[in-house]
Amino acid sequence: MTTDPEIAQSPLYSADLAPVSLSNRKWGTWSMAALWISMAACVPTYMIASSLIGLGMNWWQAILTVFLGNVIVLIPMILNAHAGTKYGIPFPVLCRASFGVRGANIPALMRAIVACGWFGIQAWIGGMAIFKILAVFFPSMDSATAARFMDVTAPQFICFLIFWSINMLVVIRGIDTIRVLLQFKAPLLIALGLLLLAWAYRAADGWGPMLSQPSLFDVGQPKHGQFWNAFLPSLTGMIGFWATLSLNIPDFSRFARSQRAQMVGQAIGLPVTMALYAFIGVAVTSATTIVYGAAIWDPVDVLTRFTNPAILIIAMFALCIATLVTNLAANVVGPANDFANVAPKHISFRTGGIITGVIGILIMPWKLIADPSGYIFIWLVGYSALLGPIGGILICDYFLLRRTQLNLRALYTVHGAYSYLGGFNPIAIIALVLGIAPCVPGFLVEIHALEAHRIGSFWTEIYSAAWFVGFGISAITHFALSRAFGRFCSVSTPHDSISTTAH
Numbered sequence: 370m371t372t373d374p375e376i377a378q379s380p381l382y383s384a385d386l387a388p389v390s391l392s393n394r395k396w397g398t399w400s401m402a403a404l405w406i407s408m409a410a411c412v413p414t415y416m417i418a419s420s421l422i423g424l425g426m427n428w429w430q431a432i433l434t435v436f437l438g439n440v441i442v443l444i445p446m447i448l449n450a451h452a453g454t455k456y457g458i459p460f461p462v463l464c465r466a467s468f469g470v471r472g473a474n475i476p477a478l479m480r481a482i483v484a485c486g487w488f489g490i491q492a493w494i495g496g497m498a499i500f501k502i503l504a505v506f507f508p509s510m511d512s513a514t515a516a517r518f519m520d521v522t523a524p525q526f527i528c529f530l531i532f533w534s535i536n537m538l539v540v541i542r543g544i545d546t547i548r549v550l551l552q553f554k555a556p557l558l559i560a561l562g563l564l565l566l567a568w569a570y571r572a573a574d575g576w577g578p579m580l581s582q583p584s585l586f587d588v589g590q591p592k593h594g595q596f597w598n599a600f601l602p603s604l605t606g607m608i609g610f611w612a613t614l615s616l617n618i619p620d621f622s623r624f625a626r627s628q629r630a631q632m633v634g635q636a637i638g639l640p641v642t643m644a645l646y647a648f649i650g651v652a653v654t655s656a657t658t659i660v661y662g663a664a665i666w667d668p669v670d671v672l673t674r675f676t677n678p679a680i681l682i683i684a685m686f687a688l689c690i691a692t693l694v695t696n697l698a699a700n701v702v703g704p705a706n707d708f709a710n711v712a713p714k715h716i717s718f719r720t721g722g723i724i725t726g727v728i729g730i731l732i733m734p735w736k737l738i739a740d741p742s743g744y745i746f747i748w749l750v751g752y753s754a755l756l757g758p759i760g761g762i763l764i765c766d767y768f769l770l771r772r773t774q775l776n777l778r779a780l781y782t783v784h785g786a787y788s789y790l791g792g793f794n795p796i797a798i799i800a801l802v803l804g805i806a807p808c809v810p811g812f813l814v815e816i817h818a819l820e821a822h823r824i825g826s827f828w829t830e831i832y833s834a835a836w837f838v839g840f841g842i843s844a845i846t847h848f849a850l851s852r853a854f855g856r857f858c859s860v861s862t863p864h865d866s867i868s869t870t871a872h
Contacts, residue, residue, distance in 0.1 A: 409639060411691065418647035418651045429580075435647040440640050453625070456775055460480070469789040474711050492529060500524060607749075609753030672684050672685060709721045753839075761844030766797070770851055
């Protein structure tokens, strides 16, 4: 789409949200694969399989669950990426086709708030790496009598703010800085992970002792036989891990050269990296059980046990850089665009990134990862109940109703094909609410706002499959209502859409 003065003046248009022209789409297969290798090789990935073992799985069941969840989430990832590559548009602009030019702010902000939580988690991890480096040289910082602020010690919070400020500095410098850092990040954390794996192998005297631990979190109290009880909510949690990116992947795929590049690149980069890095986490955590007599599932804690100061500083520096880049790519690009979509003429990418950072502090991320059970059942499964329905609506609308045909100009026009009723598509909103609603009772049980016996096991089982349930209900509802009542809401069809690409 060649931007004309009329579109450029539209309140829905900004340079950050404009379609990427074909000449600027330079990401090939390896670029897309490297993106996922860079984002998937991170501390939460390292920790996640160990969390599953804490719920009752053995090591290979945990790795299999991680791999299977990422294969499943790869499907909506590739499907949602299609529109970004074909039209060069970011996620919030794609939402305008199904939710309306104003209604798009609903899914965009829902996704943005979740990303703010992830931004805070990664910033907390990076801050703890800084804190534990300093605590090795200044033990008084880790004193139990240290002053506390918002449930953490003052030194911990200060280190968190230092790492947070580094993130904000990169955001202010712009998205190009993020792209440059991505090129260096993947080798750093992969190398660090492999070095930890080599240490674990030597310390545990081989694979046999390392992978035969009955439970990494409750040594002497094995939880064998609980696999099936933990499998469905854990699988949902694994899908929820990247449910955010499965929605806003157009923010990246808009730079891809071709559909083949985005599909093959993502298939290569995501499931394998997640499974490999999760295995490293399991192996190293198991080795700590043998060496130290207790499971240490945080790699930062493991690294602080190394006595060589040079190794410690280099490893922690690599961890900080890797966490920084993952945070910026996975948790700033998307919400920055989402917040910019609220008022494109007034909120830039940089401003949206700063908003993300502020909310990342207010959400108190240290509480989100305080224990493995809450991390999976409340955080990962909980937000998958919100994002699954959005994914179902977007994929149904783009592929089944519009057959991948969009009116690119109308996406930036206040009174156009996607204005619906006052800028909102009531059909998509109804489908979204109906997709979320069945999971609410189970979520209330998990946060102890409702007693389980008051609602019965059916609703808690529904919550265990939150992403699947929400995705299916919202997709079916959106399709049925659009077919039946779409003409009353000015829903355009493939026959009256204009397939315009950003040539």
